[in-house]
Amino acid sequence: MDNRYNGWTNYATWRVNLEIFDGIDPRDMGWHNLDKYDLGACLMEYANELIEMETKEGLALDYARAFISDVNWREIAEIMIEAYDDERGVLEQAAWYDTSAELT
Secondary structure, eight states: OOOOOOOOOOOOHHHHHHHHHHHOOTTTTTTTTOOOHHHHHHHHHHHHHHHHHHSSSSHHHEEEEEEEHTTTHHHHHHHHHHHTEEEEEEEEOHHHHHHOOOOO
């Protein structure tokens, strides 16, 4: 069964990228020199911190953690690295969301 959503690994990956990382420049966060594995780990930690700030305990926190456990952090990191490549600058926003678009 294919769980892909809008060109992303799954709905959770697409939604977290859209709602948490939209417009975040890795250079502003100090993440610009990281590879996709380390950047993915930073993205996961950042999302977890946001969730914990919003929801301190209980069922809502448990559901939020379960939801983000399905996120493909490396995929978000790869797209972020491509989109904010220092040589090319920031790509147009449409290319950021449409992974089928030609990233030039």
